Amino acid sequence: METADTKERILEASQALVQVRGFNAFSYRDLAESVGIRTASIHYYFPRKDDLALSLVRRYHEGFRQILRQIESREVRSEGRLASYLNLFSSLSEDGLRLCLFGVFSADAASLSEEVLMEIRAFCDTNVDWVSKVLKAGQKEGAFSFSGSPLELARGIFALMEGELLVRRALRAPGPPPGIPPVVRALLSCRGDGPFAATDHIP
Amino acid sequence: METADTKERILEASQALVQVRGFNAFSYRDLAESVGIRTASIHYYFPRKDDLALSLVRRYHEGFRQILRQIESREVRSEGRLASYLNLFSSLSEDGLRLCLFGVFSADAASLSEEVLMEIRAFCDTNVDWVSKVLKAGQKEGAFSFSGSPLELARGIFALMEGELLVRRALRAPGPPPGIPPVVRALLSCRGDGPFAATDHIP
DNA sequence: GACAACCTATCTATCGATAGGTAGAATCTC
DNA sequence: GAGATTCTACCTATCGATAGATAGGTTGTC
Numbered sequence: 524m525e526t527a528d529t530k531e532r533i534l535e536a537s538q539a540l541v542q543v544r545g546f547n548a549f550s551y552r553d554l555a556e557s558v559g560i561r562t563a564s565i566h567y568y569f570p571r572k573d574d575l576a577l578s579l580v581r582r583y584h585e586g587f588r589q590i591l592r593q594i595e596s597r598e599v600r601s602e603g604r605l606a607s608y609l610n611l612f613s614s615l616s617e618d619g620l621r622l623c624l625f626g627v628f629s630a631d632a633a634s635l636s637e638e639v640l641m642e643i644r645a646f647c648d649t650n651v652d653w654v655s656k657v658l659k660a661g662q663k664e665g666a667f668s669f670s671g672s673p674l675e676l677a678r679g680i681f682a683l684m685e686g687e688l689l690v691r692r693a694l695r696a697p698g699p700p701p702g703i704p705p706v707v708r709a710l711l712s713c714r715g716d717g718p719f720a721a722t723d724h725i726p
Numbered sequence: 727m728e729t730a731d732t733k734e735r736i737l738e739a740s741q742a743l744v745q746v747r748g749f750n751a752f753s754y755r756d757l758a759e760s761v762g763i764r765t766a767s768i769h770y771y772f773p774r775k776d777d778l779a780l781s782l783v784r785r786y787h788e789g790f791r792q793i794l795r796q797i798e799s800r801e802v803r804s805e806g807r808l809a810s811y812l813n814l815f816s817s818l819s820e821d822g823l824r825l826c827l828f829g830v831f832s833a834d835a836a837s838l839s840e841e842v843l844m845e846i847r848a849f850c851d852t853n854v855d856w857v858s859k860v861l862k863a864g865q866k867e868g869a870f871s872f873s874g875s876p877l878e879l880a881r882g883i884f885a886l887m888e889g890e891l892l893v894r895r896a897l898r899a900p901g902p903p904p905g906i907p908p909v910v911r912a913l914l915s916c917r918g919d920g921p922f923a924a925t926d927h928i929p
Numbered sequence: 930g931a932c933a934a935c936c937t938a939t940c941t942a943t944c945g946a947t948a949g950g951t952a953g954a955a956t957c958t959c
Numbered sequence: 960g961a962g963a964t965t966c967t968a969c970c971t972a973t974c975g976a977t978a979g980a981t982a983g984g985t986t987g988t989c
């Protein structure tokens with residue numbers, strides 16, 4: 524039999540399929556072939572496709588939170604933290620024009636259970652809250668100067684990142700060079716100018 | 727038999743289904759029921775589902791261009807033009823949390839033909855070019871003051887709008903009040919302050 | 930009667946899902 | 960510690976439902 528981590532391999536493979544094709548555009552057969560097992564074995568771990576979706580989002584959310592903690596421990600300055608954060612999304616689209624799970628599941632929201640949707644919303648909140656916190660701190664430090672609500676701005680930045688992924692995929696454009704992109708820089712009227720060699724990757 | 731516009735009714739109904747559910751999440755059966763005809767009749771007009779996708783995007787693109795022309799003829803000032811444009815997206819999410827066709831098809835890109843993808847890219851270009859033009863004009867008028875490339879900023883605004891639709895759907899949040907949202911206003915450092923009663927709607 | 934605009938009926942392929950079987954590891958019983 | 964039992968981790972085979980698609984008939988219009 525397989526050593527152990529079959530479940531993890533299923534999650535890994537299905538995440539790639541979701542990010543590239545969308546949740547309704549791959550089947551248990553595709554997934555089984557990708558992992559090298561039978562469809563029944565996937566049902567053993569994830570009885571219904573919705574179970575898979577839920578595990579996928581929870582895992583993704585947890586992975587994201589972990590990366591955010593890493594960023595906080597590595598980058599001290601707010602601007603570095605923000606640059607690292609933005610780089611997460613750039614690295615995504617470099618890797619086969621993948622979308623963020625949030626974007627995919629939000630687009631496919633109509634065919635997902637309420638449980639999955641709640642987790643999707645929680646992921647969004649995690650992002651917006653974290654960015655908002657960084658913005659507030661950066662404002663105090665004097666790194667960013669913006670008027671208006673940090674929360675509202677944070678939501679805008681998150682939306683911008685999600686939208687950028689869609690646009691980059693449509694245009695088949697790779698991610699921009701690391702650092703804070705000009706648009707966000709304009710948004711913040713921040714003066715720093717990197718480059719920030721942020722190297723985190725969304726799993 | 728039916729008067730004439732069955733084709734148009736099919737397009738209308740399928741666009742709603744695409745915007746709410748996604749392209750891979752509705753069937754010819756769903757569509758047939760929605761229109762009140764049989765699936766074979768849909769195949770009569772759109773032999774393959776990809777034909778439907780192509781007609782859908784082309785129609786959407788044309789509709790968008792028409793609205794942009796209307797905006798130009800109605801709004802003289804750049805700020806009014808931009809506000810009307812942004813309002814198109816807000817009105818979308820008010821109507822049953824629909825997504826823009828661009829967002830949906832970009833998310834489902836992996837299962838679409840090259841022909842459809844080209845049309846998707848053309849739609850993106852139309853938007854970015856139009857916004858860019860308005861930004862340049864507004865800069866000359868003195869309505870907007872921003873540094874950096876208008877084209878890059880325009881792309882950012884388009885991405886922001888697409889991303890906002892995803893976020894609003896996930897959060898089940900209705901569209902914001904009409905006018906230029908604070909985030910975009912910050913982006914442009916523009917001083918006008920509406921309100922702009924833009925009333926265009928994406929078909 | 931020719932054509933357009935539908936229909937009924939049906940096809941093949943594939944979907945998610947389930948039933949039931951099995952090899953081998955783990956655990957319990959004495 | 961040997962044998963019986965149970966559990967884990969898969970498998971084969973197949974289900975009913977549904978996907979997109981097609982052949983060929985019917986009906987209304989000109």
